[in-house]
Amino acid sequence: MLSDKECLKVVEIMGKSYPDAHSSLTADSDFHFLLAVIMSAQTTDKAVNLLSPKLFETYKRPNELAEADVADVMELIKTIGLYRNKAKYLVECAKKIVSDFEGVVPQTRKELMSLPGVGRKTADVVMAERFKIPAIAVDTHVTRVSKRLRMVAQDANVIEIEEALMKKLPKSIWIVAHFRMIYWGRYQCTARSPKCETCPLLEMCAEGKLRI
Ligand code: SF4
Structure with a gap:
Protein backbone atom coordinates (compact mmCIF):
# COMPACT_ATOMS: atom_id res chain seq x y z
CA MET A 1 0.00 0.00 0.00
CA LEU A 2 1.33 3.45 -0.88
CA SER A 3 2.13 5.76 2.02
CA ASP A 4 0.48 9.16 2.45
CA LYS A 5 3.61 10.78 1.04
CA GLU A 6 3.62 8.49 -1.99
CA CYS A 7 -0.08 9.16 -2.63
CA LEU A 8 0.64 12.88 -2.65
CA LYS A 9 3.51 12.26 -5.06
CA VAL A 10 1.16 10.28 -7.33
CA VAL A 11 -1.28 13.19 -7.49
CA GLU A 12 1.56 15.63 -8.21
CA ILE A 13 2.83 13.46 -11.08
CA MET A 14 -0.70 13.18 -12.47
CA GLY A 15 -0.87 16.97 -12.33
CA LYS A 16 2.14 17.26 -14.64
CA SER A 17 0.24 15.35 -17.33
CA TYR A 18 -3.14 16.94 -16.61
CA PRO A 19 -2.58 20.32 -14.96
CA ASP A 20 -5.98 21.55 -16.03
CA ALA A 21 -8.11 18.53 -15.13
CA HIS A 22 -11.68 19.63 -14.45
CA SER A 23 -15.26 18.57 -15.01
CA SER A 24 -16.04 18.24 -18.72
CA LEU A 25 -19.75 18.86 -18.17
CA THR A 26 -20.86 22.26 -19.40
CA ALA A 27 -23.46 24.26 -17.48
CA ASP A 28 -24.21 27.91 -16.85
CA SER A 29 -25.61 27.65 -13.31
CA LYS A 132 -15.43 24.58 -4.01
CA ILE A 133 -16.19 22.50 -0.94
CA PRO A 134 -13.44 19.85 -0.65
CA ALA A 135 -14.72 16.41 -1.61
CA ILE A 136 -13.49 13.34 -3.47
CA ALA A 137 -16.24 11.85 -5.61
CA VAL A 138 -15.46 8.20 -6.27
CA ASP A 139 -16.47 7.03 -9.71
CA THR A 140 -15.32 4.10 -11.82
CA HIS A 141 -12.04 5.84 -12.77
CA VAL A 142 -11.11 6.86 -9.23
CA THR A 143 -11.91 3.34 -8.05
CA ARG A 144 -9.79 1.63 -10.71
CA VAL A 145 -6.83 3.99 -10.54
CA SER A 146 -6.63 4.09 -6.74
CA LYS A 147 -6.80 0.30 -6.53
CA ARG A 148 -4.25 -0.35 -9.28
CA LEU A 149 -1.85 2.08 -7.64
CA ARG A 150 -2.52 0.48 -4.24
CA MET A 151 -3.58 3.80 -2.79
CA VAL A 152 -6.49 1.94 -1.20
CA ALA A 153 -7.30 -1.67 -0.31
CA GLN A 154 -8.29 -3.94 -3.19
CA ASP A 155 -11.60 -4.83 -1.58
CA ALA A 156 -12.53 -1.27 -0.57
CA ASN A 157 -16.03 -0.11 -1.49
CA VAL A 158 -16.72 3.42 -2.73
CA ILE A 159 -17.20 4.90 0.71
CA GLU A 160 -14.04 3.22 2.01
CA ILE A 161 -12.12 4.52 -1.03
CA GLU A 162 -13.37 8.04 -0.42
CA GLU A 163 -12.48 7.86 3.27
CA ALA A 164 -9.03 6.37 2.59
CA LEU A 165 -8.17 9.00 -0.01
CA MET A 166 -9.40 11.82 2.22
CA LYS A 167 -7.19 10.48 5.01
CA LYS A 168 -4.13 10.09 2.82
CA LEU A 169 -4.33 13.34 0.87
CA PRO A 170 -4.34 16.91 2.23
CA LYS A 171 -7.78 18.50 2.12
CA SER A 172 -6.40 21.34 0.02
CA ILE A 173 -5.90 18.97 -2.94
CA TRP A 174 -9.01 16.78 -2.71
CA ILE A 175 -10.76 18.55 -5.56
CA VAL A 176 -7.80 18.52 -7.97
CA ALA A 177 -6.88 14.96 -6.95
CA HIS A 178 -10.38 13.82 -7.87
CA PHE A 179 -10.26 15.36 -11.34
CA ARG A 180 -6.68 14.23 -12.02
CA MET A 181 -7.59 10.64 -11.15
CA ILE A 182 -10.57 10.81 -13.47
CA TYR A 183 -8.38 12.04 -16.33
CA TRP A 184 -5.78 9.39 -15.47
CA GLY A 185 -8.42 6.68 -15.66
CA ARG A 186 -9.87 8.08 -18.87
CA TYR A 187 -6.67 8.57 -20.86
CA GLN A 188 -3.72 6.74 -19.23
CA CYS A 189 -4.93 3.98 -16.97
CA THR A 190 -7.91 2.88 -19.01
CA ALA A 191 -9.99 -0.09 -17.95
CA ARG A 192 -9.12 -2.43 -20.81
CA SER A 193 -5.68 -1.35 -21.91
CA PRO A 194 -3.75 0.79 -19.44
CA LYS A 195 -0.69 2.37 -21.04
CA CYS A 196 1.74 1.01 -18.46
CA GLU A 197 4.78 1.07 -20.76
CA THR A 198 4.61 4.84 -21.06
CA CYS A 199 3.20 5.59 -17.61
CA PRO A 200 5.11 8.10 -15.47
CA LEU A 201 3.78 6.26 -12.42
CA LEU A 202 5.09 2.84 -13.40
CA GLU A 203 7.89 2.89 -10.82
CA MET A 204 5.34 3.42 -8.07
CA CYS A 205 2.63 1.12 -9.43
CA ALA A 206 2.34 -2.48 -8.28
CA GLU A 207 -0.28 -3.28 -10.93
CA GLY A 208 1.79 -1.76 -13.73
CA LYS A 209 4.83 -3.82 -12.78
CA LEU A 210 2.74 -6.97 -12.91
CA ARG A 211 1.41 -6.05 -16.33
CA ILE A 212 4.63 -5.37 -18.24
S1 SF4 B 1 1.47 1.81 -14.49
FE1 SF4 B 1 -0.31 1.02 -15.60
S2 SF4 B 1 -1.73 0.31 -14.03
FE2 SF4 B 1 -0.24 1.68 -13.04
S3 SF4 B 1 -1.19 3.73 -13.07
FE3 SF4 B 1 0.12 3.56 -14.88
S4 SF4 B 1 -1.26 2.84 -16.50
FE4 SF4 B 1 -2.28 2.42 -14.54
Missing part, protein backbone atom coordinates in the same frame (compact mmCIF):
# COMPACT_ATOMS: atom_id res chain seq x y z
CA ASP A 30 -25.52 25.48 -10.19
CA PHE A 31 -28.95 24.12 -11.09
CA HIS A 32 -27.97 23.18 -14.62
CA PHE A 33 -24.72 21.64 -13.43
CA LEU A 34 -26.65 19.48 -10.97
CA LEU A 35 -28.93 18.34 -13.80
CA ALA A 36 -25.90 17.55 -15.97
CA VAL A 37 -24.29 15.44 -13.25
CA ILE A 38 -27.52 13.51 -12.67
CA MET A 39 -27.76 12.84 -16.42
CA SER A 40 -24.12 11.77 -16.66
CA ALA A 41 -24.60 8.55 -14.67
CA GLN A 42 -23.55 5.63 -16.88
CA THR A 43 -23.28 7.99 -19.87
CA THR A 44 -20.39 10.02 -21.25
CA ASP A 45 -20.08 13.71 -20.43
CA LYS A 46 -19.89 14.30 -24.16
CA ALA A 47 -23.34 12.79 -24.72
CA VAL A 48 -24.76 14.96 -21.94
CA ASN A 49 -23.12 18.12 -23.31
CA LEU A 50 -24.71 17.48 -26.70
CA LEU A 51 -28.24 17.55 -25.38
CA SER A 52 -27.95 19.91 -22.43
CA PRO A 53 -28.09 23.29 -24.29
CA LYS A 54 -31.64 22.59 -25.50
CA LEU A 55 -32.73 21.23 -22.12
CA PHE A 56 -31.23 24.18 -20.24
CA GLU A 57 -32.74 26.68 -22.65
CA THR A 58 -36.17 25.10 -22.20
CA TYR A 59 -35.95 24.91 -18.42
CA LYS A 60 -33.89 27.81 -17.18
CA ARG A 61 -34.88 27.66 -13.52
CA PRO A 62 -36.03 24.96 -11.06
CA ASN A 63 -39.63 26.23 -10.99
CA GLU A 64 -39.90 25.80 -14.79
CA LEU A 65 -38.64 22.22 -14.71
CA ALA A 66 -40.76 21.46 -11.64
CA GLU A 67 -43.85 22.18 -13.71
CA ALA A 68 -42.68 20.27 -16.77
CA ASP A 69 -44.30 17.21 -18.25
CA VAL A 70 -41.92 14.27 -17.74
CA ALA A 71 -42.67 13.10 -21.31
CA ASP A 72 -41.36 16.39 -22.69
CA VAL A 73 -38.16 16.04 -20.68
CA MET A 74 -37.77 12.46 -21.89
CA GLU A 75 -38.00 13.66 -25.47
CA LEU A 76 -35.18 16.14 -24.86
CA ILE A 77 -32.82 13.63 -23.24
CA LYS A 78 -33.70 10.45 -25.12
CA THR A 79 -30.22 10.13 -26.63
CA ILE A 80 -28.66 9.12 -23.29
CA GLY A 81 -28.96 5.85 -21.40
CA LEU A 82 -31.62 5.43 -18.73
CA TYR A 83 -33.33 8.56 -20.00
CA ARG A 84 -36.77 7.58 -18.75
CA ASN A 85 -35.66 7.32 -15.12
CA LYS A 86 -33.39 10.32 -15.45
CA ALA A 87 -36.24 12.49 -16.80
CA LYS A 88 -38.35 11.56 -13.79
CA TYR A 89 -35.46 12.35 -11.44
CA LEU A 90 -34.83 15.72 -13.06
CA VAL A 91 -38.42 16.83 -12.62
CA GLU A 92 -38.67 15.45 -9.07
CA CYS A 93 -35.35 17.02 -8.17
CA ALA A 94 -36.51 20.43 -9.43
CA LYS A 95 -39.77 20.07 -7.46
CA LYS A 96 -37.86 19.40 -4.24
CA ILE A 97 -35.45 22.30 -4.82
CA VAL A 98 -38.50 24.55 -5.18
CA SER A 99 -40.45 23.12 -2.25
CA ASP A 100 -37.62 22.63 0.27
CA PHE A 101 -34.83 24.99 -0.74
CA GLU A 102 -36.58 28.07 -2.10
CA GLY A 103 -35.45 27.32 -5.64
CA VAL A 104 -31.73 27.33 -4.79
CA VAL A 105 -29.45 24.29 -5.08
CA PRO A 106 -28.35 23.40 -1.54
CA GLN A 107 -24.65 23.14 -0.73
CA THR A 108 -24.32 20.44 1.91
CA ARG A 109 -23.94 16.75 1.11
CA LYS A 110 -26.89 15.85 3.33
CA GLU A 111 -29.20 18.33 1.63
CA LEU A 112 -27.99 17.47 -1.85
CA MET A 113 -28.49 13.76 -1.17
CA SER A 114 -32.07 14.46 -0.11
CA LEU A 115 -32.81 15.38 -3.76
CA PRO A 116 -34.24 12.68 -6.05
CA GLY A 117 -31.57 11.22 -8.33
CA VAL A 118 -28.69 12.55 -6.24
CA GLY A 119 -26.37 10.01 -4.63
CA ARG A 120 -23.13 10.56 -2.76
CA LYS A 121 -21.00 10.81 -5.91
CA THR A 122 -23.28 13.37 -7.56
CA ALA A 123 -23.40 15.41 -4.34
CA ASP A 124 -19.59 15.34 -4.04
CA VAL A 125 -19.10 16.45 -7.66
CA VAL A 126 -21.53 19.37 -7.26
CA MET A 127 -19.99 20.43 -3.93
CA ALA A 128 -16.47 20.35 -5.35
CA GLU A 129 -17.10 21.84 -8.77
CA ARG A 130 -19.70 24.51 -8.01
CA PHE A 131 -19.16 25.37 -4.36
Whole structure:
Protein backbone atom coordinates (compact mmCIF):
# COMPACT_ATOMS: atom_id res chain seq x y z
CA MET A 1 0.00 0.00 0.00
CA LEU A 2 1.33 3.45 -0.88
CA SER A 3 2.13 5.76 2.02
CA ASP A 4 0.48 9.16 2.45
CA LYS A 5 3.61 10.78 1.04
CA GLU A 6 3.62 8.49 -1.99
CA CYS A 7 -0.08 9.16 -2.63
CA LEU A 8 0.64 12.88 -2.65
CA LYS A 9 3.51 12.26 -5.06
CA VAL A 10 1.16 10.28 -7.33
CA VAL A 11 -1.28 13.19 -7.49
CA GLU A 12 1.56 15.63 -8.21
CA ILE A 13 2.83 13.46 -11.08
CA MET A 14 -0.70 13.18 -12.47
CA GLY A 15 -0.87 16.97 -12.33
CA LYS A 16 2.14 17.26 -14.64
CA SER A 17 0.24 15.35 -17.33
CA TYR A 18 -3.14 16.94 -16.61
CA PRO A 19 -2.58 20.32 -14.96
CA ASP A 20 -5.98 21.55 -16.03
CA ALA A 21 -8.11 18.53 -15.13
CA HIS A 22 -11.68 19.63 -14.45
CA SER A 23 -15.26 18.57 -15.01
CA SER A 24 -16.04 18.24 -18.72
CA LEU A 25 -19.75 18.86 -18.17
CA THR A 26 -20.86 22.26 -19.40
CA ALA A 27 -23.46 24.26 -17.48
CA ASP A 28 -24.21 27.91 -16.85
CA SER A 29 -25.61 27.65 -13.31
CA ASP A 30 -25.52 25.48 -10.19
CA PHE A 31 -28.95 24.12 -11.09
CA HIS A 32 -27.97 23.18 -14.62
CA PHE A 33 -24.72 21.64 -13.43
CA LEU A 34 -26.65 19.48 -10.97
CA LEU A 35 -28.93 18.34 -13.80
CA ALA A 36 -25.90 17.55 -15.97
CA VAL A 37 -24.29 15.44 -13.25
CA ILE A 38 -27.52 13.51 -12.67
CA MET A 39 -27.76 12.84 -16.42
CA SER A 40 -24.12 11.77 -16.66
CA ALA A 41 -24.60 8.55 -14.67
CA GLN A 42 -23.55 5.63 -16.88
CA THR A 43 -23.28 7.99 -19.87
CA THR A 44 -20.39 10.02 -21.25
CA ASP A 45 -20.08 13.71 -20.43
CA LYS A 46 -19.89 14.30 -24.16
CA ALA A 47 -23.34 12.79 -24.72
CA VAL A 48 -24.76 14.96 -21.94
CA ASN A 49 -23.12 18.12 -23.31
CA LEU A 50 -24.71 17.48 -26.70
CA LEU A 51 -28.24 17.55 -25.38
CA SER A 52 -27.95 19.91 -22.43
CA PRO A 53 -28.09 23.29 -24.29
CA LYS A 54 -31.64 22.59 -25.50
CA LEU A 55 -32.73 21.23 -22.12
CA PHE A 56 -31.23 24.18 -20.24
CA GLU A 57 -32.74 26.68 -22.65
CA THR A 58 -36.17 25.10 -22.20
CA TYR A 59 -35.95 24.91 -18.42
CA LYS A 60 -33.89 27.81 -17.18
CA ARG A 61 -34.88 27.66 -13.52
CA PRO A 62 -36.03 24.96 -11.06
CA ASN A 63 -39.63 26.23 -10.99
CA GLU A 64 -39.90 25.80 -14.79
CA LEU A 65 -38.64 22.22 -14.71
CA ALA A 66 -40.76 21.46 -11.64
CA GLU A 67 -43.85 22.18 -13.71
CA ALA A 68 -42.68 20.27 -16.77
CA ASP A 69 -44.30 17.21 -18.25
CA VAL A 70 -41.92 14.27 -17.74
CA ALA A 71 -42.67 13.10 -21.31
CA ASP A 72 -41.36 16.39 -22.69
CA VAL A 73 -38.16 16.04 -20.68
CA MET A 74 -37.77 12.46 -21.89
CA GLU A 75 -38.00 13.66 -25.47
CA LEU A 76 -35.18 16.14 -24.86
CA ILE A 77 -32.82 13.63 -23.24
CA LYS A 78 -33.70 10.45 -25.12
CA THR A 79 -30.22 10.13 -26.63
CA ILE A 80 -28.66 9.12 -23.29
CA GLY A 81 -28.96 5.85 -21.40
CA LEU A 82 -31.62 5.43 -18.73
CA TYR A 83 -33.33 8.56 -20.00
CA ARG A 84 -36.77 7.58 -18.75
CA ASN A 85 -35.66 7.32 -15.12
CA LYS A 86 -33.39 10.32 -15.45
CA ALA A 87 -36.24 12.49 -16.80
CA LYS A 88 -38.35 11.56 -13.79
CA TYR A 89 -35.46 12.35 -11.44
CA LEU A 90 -34.83 15.72 -13.06
CA VAL A 91 -38.42 16.83 -12.62
CA GLU A 92 -38.67 15.45 -9.07
CA CYS A 93 -35.35 17.02 -8.17
CA ALA A 94 -36.51 20.43 -9.43
CA LYS A 95 -39.77 20.07 -7.46
CA LYS A 96 -37.86 19.40 -4.24
CA ILE A 97 -35.45 22.30 -4.82
CA VAL A 98 -38.50 24.55 -5.18
CA SER A 99 -40.45 23.12 -2.25
CA ASP A 100 -37.62 22.63 0.27
CA PHE A 101 -34.83 24.99 -0.74
CA GLU A 102 -36.58 28.07 -2.10
CA GLY A 103 -35.45 27.32 -5.64
CA VAL A 104 -31.73 27.33 -4.79
CA VAL A 105 -29.45 24.29 -5.08
CA PRO A 106 -28.35 23.40 -1.54
CA GLN A 107 -24.65 23.14 -0.73
CA THR A 108 -24.32 20.44 1.91
CA ARG A 109 -23.94 16.75 1.11
CA LYS A 110 -26.89 15.85 3.33
CA GLU A 111 -29.20 18.33 1.63
CA LEU A 112 -27.99 17.47 -1.85
CA MET A 113 -28.49 13.76 -1.17
CA SER A 114 -32.07 14.46 -0.11
CA LEU A 115 -32.81 15.38 -3.76
CA PRO A 116 -34.24 12.68 -6.05
CA GLY A 117 -31.57 11.22 -8.33
CA VAL A 118 -28.69 12.55 -6.24
CA GLY A 119 -26.37 10.01 -4.63
CA ARG A 120 -23.13 10.56 -2.76
CA LYS A 121 -21.00 10.81 -5.91
CA THR A 122 -23.28 13.37 -7.56
CA ALA A 123 -23.40 15.41 -4.34
CA ASP A 124 -19.59 15.34 -4.04
CA VAL A 125 -19.10 16.45 -7.66
CA VAL A 126 -21.53 19.37 -7.26
CA MET A 127 -19.99 20.43 -3.93
CA ALA A 128 -16.47 20.35 -5.35
CA GLU A 129 -17.10 21.84 -8.77
CA ARG A 130 -19.70 24.51 -8.01
CA PHE A 131 -19.16 25.37 -4.36
CA LYS A 132 -15.43 24.58 -4.01
CA ILE A 133 -16.19 22.50 -0.94
CA PRO A 134 -13.44 19.85 -0.65
CA ALA A 135 -14.72 16.41 -1.61
CA ILE A 136 -13.49 13.34 -3.47
CA ALA A 137 -16.24 11.85 -5.61
CA VAL A 138 -15.46 8.20 -6.27
CA ASP A 139 -16.47 7.03 -9.71
CA THR A 140 -15.32 4.10 -11.82
CA HIS A 141 -12.04 5.84 -12.77
CA VAL A 142 -11.11 6.86 -9.23
CA THR A 143 -11.91 3.34 -8.05
CA ARG A 144 -9.79 1.63 -10.71
CA VAL A 145 -6.83 3.99 -10.54
CA SER A 146 -6.63 4.09 -6.74
CA LYS A 147 -6.80 0.30 -6.53
CA ARG A 148 -4.25 -0.35 -9.28
CA LEU A 149 -1.85 2.08 -7.64
CA ARG A 150 -2.52 0.48 -4.24
CA MET A 151 -3.58 3.80 -2.79
CA VAL A 152 -6.49 1.94 -1.20
CA ALA A 153 -7.30 -1.67 -0.31
CA GLN A 154 -8.29 -3.94 -3.19
CA ASP A 155 -11.60 -4.83 -1.58
CA ALA A 156 -12.53 -1.27 -0.57
CA ASN A 157 -16.03 -0.11 -1.49
CA VAL A 158 -16.72 3.42 -2.73
CA ILE A 159 -17.20 4.90 0.71
CA GLU A 160 -14.04 3.22 2.01
CA ILE A 161 -12.12 4.52 -1.03
CA GLU A 162 -13.37 8.04 -0.42
CA GLU A 163 -12.48 7.86 3.27
CA ALA A 164 -9.03 6.37 2.59
CA LEU A 165 -8.17 9.00 -0.01
CA MET A 166 -9.40 11.82 2.22
CA LYS A 167 -7.19 10.48 5.01
CA LYS A 168 -4.13 10.09 2.82
CA LEU A 169 -4.33 13.34 0.87
CA PRO A 170 -4.34 16.91 2.23
CA LYS A 171 -7.78 18.50 2.12
CA SER A 172 -6.40 21.34 0.02
CA ILE A 173 -5.90 18.97 -2.94
CA TRP A 174 -9.01 16.78 -2.71
CA ILE A 175 -10.76 18.55 -5.56
CA VAL A 176 -7.80 18.52 -7.97
CA ALA A 177 -6.88 14.96 -6.95
CA HIS A 178 -10.38 13.82 -7.87
CA PHE A 179 -10.26 15.36 -11.34
CA ARG A 180 -6.68 14.23 -12.02
CA MET A 181 -7.59 10.64 -11.15
CA ILE A 182 -10.57 10.81 -13.47
CA TYR A 183 -8.38 12.04 -16.33
CA TRP A 184 -5.78 9.39 -15.47
CA GLY A 185 -8.42 6.68 -15.66
CA ARG A 186 -9.87 8.08 -18.87
CA TYR A 187 -6.67 8.57 -20.86
CA GLN A 188 -3.72 6.74 -19.23
CA CYS A 189 -4.93 3.98 -16.97
CA THR A 190 -7.91 2.88 -19.01
CA ALA A 191 -9.99 -0.09 -17.95
CA ARG A 192 -9.12 -2.43 -20.81
CA SER A 193 -5.68 -1.35 -21.91
CA PRO A 194 -3.75 0.79 -19.44
CA LYS A 195 -0.69 2.37 -21.04
CA CYS A 196 1.74 1.01 -18.46
CA GLU A 197 4.78 1.07 -20.76
CA THR A 198 4.61 4.84 -21.06
CA CYS A 199 3.20 5.59 -17.61
CA PRO A 200 5.11 8.10 -15.47
CA LEU A 201 3.78 6.26 -12.42
CA LEU A 202 5.09 2.84 -13.40
CA GLU A 203 7.89 2.89 -10.82
CA MET A 204 5.34 3.42 -8.07
CA CYS A 205 2.63 1.12 -9.43
CA ALA A 206 2.34 -2.48 -8.28
CA GLU A 207 -0.28 -3.28 -10.93
CA GLY A 208 1.79 -1.76 -13.73
CA LYS A 209 4.83 -3.82 -12.78
CA LEU A 210 2.74 -6.97 -12.91
CA ARG A 211 1.41 -6.05 -16.33
CA ILE A 212 4.63 -5.37 -18.24
S1 SF4 B 1 1.47 1.81 -14.49
FE1 SF4 B 1 -0.31 1.02 -15.60
S2 SF4 B 1 -1.73 0.31 -14.03
FE2 SF4 B 1 -0.24 1.68 -13.04
S3 SF4 B 1 -1.19 3.73 -13.07
FE3 SF4 B 1 0.12 3.56 -14.88
S4 SF4 B 1 -1.26 2.84 -16.50
FE4 SF4 B 1 -2.28 2.42 -14.54
